[in-house]
Amino acid sequence: MTEAIGSAASARVAWIAGVGASAGLGAALARRFAREGLRVAVTARSRERLDAIVDEIRRAGGQAYALPADVTSESELAEIARQLADHGTLEVAIFNAAGMTRGPTLELSAAEFEAAWRVTTLGGFLFARASLPALLAAGRGSLLFTGATASLRGRPPFAAFAAAKAGLRSLTQSLAREFGPRNIHVAHVVVDGGIDGERLRASAPQYVAERGADGLLNPDDIADAYWHLHQQPRSAWSQEIDLRPYNESF
Template sequence: MTEAVGQNLARKRLAWIAGVGASAGLGAALARRFAREGLGVAVTGRSRDRLDAVVDEIRAAGGAAFTAPGDVTSESDLTAIARQLAGTGTLEAAIFNAAGATRAATLELSAEQFEAAWRVTTLGGFLFARAALPALLATGRGSLLFTGATASLRGRPPFAAFASAKAGLRSLTQSLAREFGPRNIHVAHVVVDGGIDGERLRTSSPQRVAERGPDGLLNPDEIADAYWHLHQQGRSAWSQEIDLRPFNESF
């Protein structure tokens, strides 16, 4: 983080978003949404070039943001970012959007692939929470939000690794909510039940995008609106879990 950026964000309300990639993706949409509400946004992911592009986009729109690259499976990376945030502003929202999207038939799924999905999705969520919670507790309030999926609720082939990891993340959020809700930290899990209309799906499955038709995929900006609503909920009526899906998605 440059000195100029640090001065711009000094004593500012902050949001930290892990799992930011392409501009046309959910992580970037979340960063734009929280920045639009006046929070300084720290964006974390493994590609500095992509993070820089998202930060430039936010700044061009008049928001405040900075790049905080790191690996969510690295405790030292997340601890260093949390330390950086502590000297930058007051953390009010922390969002974990990373996932290890392993896809393979069970007999073709290696132990290494299975573990990798768990490390990014479940262990990463735990490490992120542990890094963010001290700052949220110091603020005395805030939200800790996690991105889930259809696989959080039910498993099916060829997603054995992804489903088990997402189910683990969901259980983690329930534990965190019960422990830290009484301490004024709103922990919530968002089940994204359907395909997201972003770069990943449009690149990997253009046929699926065409088949779904208008509004048949989840719009990242509209998903981000739901996260902002969770962040704004009054504590007498907190949601621990919400689900989002297109109007024509079966469930």
């Protein structure tokens, strides 16, 4: 699993969990932080997709490596956290994974509801537990989480997704209050609208066409916001920001 890339003595590391297609937010985050000179560790269950992103970043001159894992596995995330030390100093950790369960409430099984919670809420907790020791040891860093419209309000057919995302949001607030005073910037990003990525274009092409130019969130633009969060001076940290297209109602 470990792939050594040059000297780790002074390398800055970004760990991003929840990286899928190249035309998606996770990949955009990986490219953005790699462009700033960080070594990017990307995590998801699909080794094939991770390898494609790693290859893309390396061909562009960046440094990246794939560390596949299930974010609901405490042991797998702990193992990755141990491996990160071989590649440099963890500076930023981003949790972008989510269990996108949808369906009418009376048709949702308990297992489906729990699965959404396990990936989104429990996964976020386990990722924080795995990341924080290295960030604290470094004395600084950012721990960032991807939220959604559902983080703020629930509606059908997203009962499971909304419950999980609301739980994640509350978790980030608890973490920020606990670890902000220890120089760890914990922030939650509410992505309020459709992301112009592979998933939406494949599942709802008509909706994509109807939204028009800049009517969907561009993944690279979202990634810019994460970078700016990471760069914020600690005298003026944001715990939560919301991002939406100019024509999105809210």
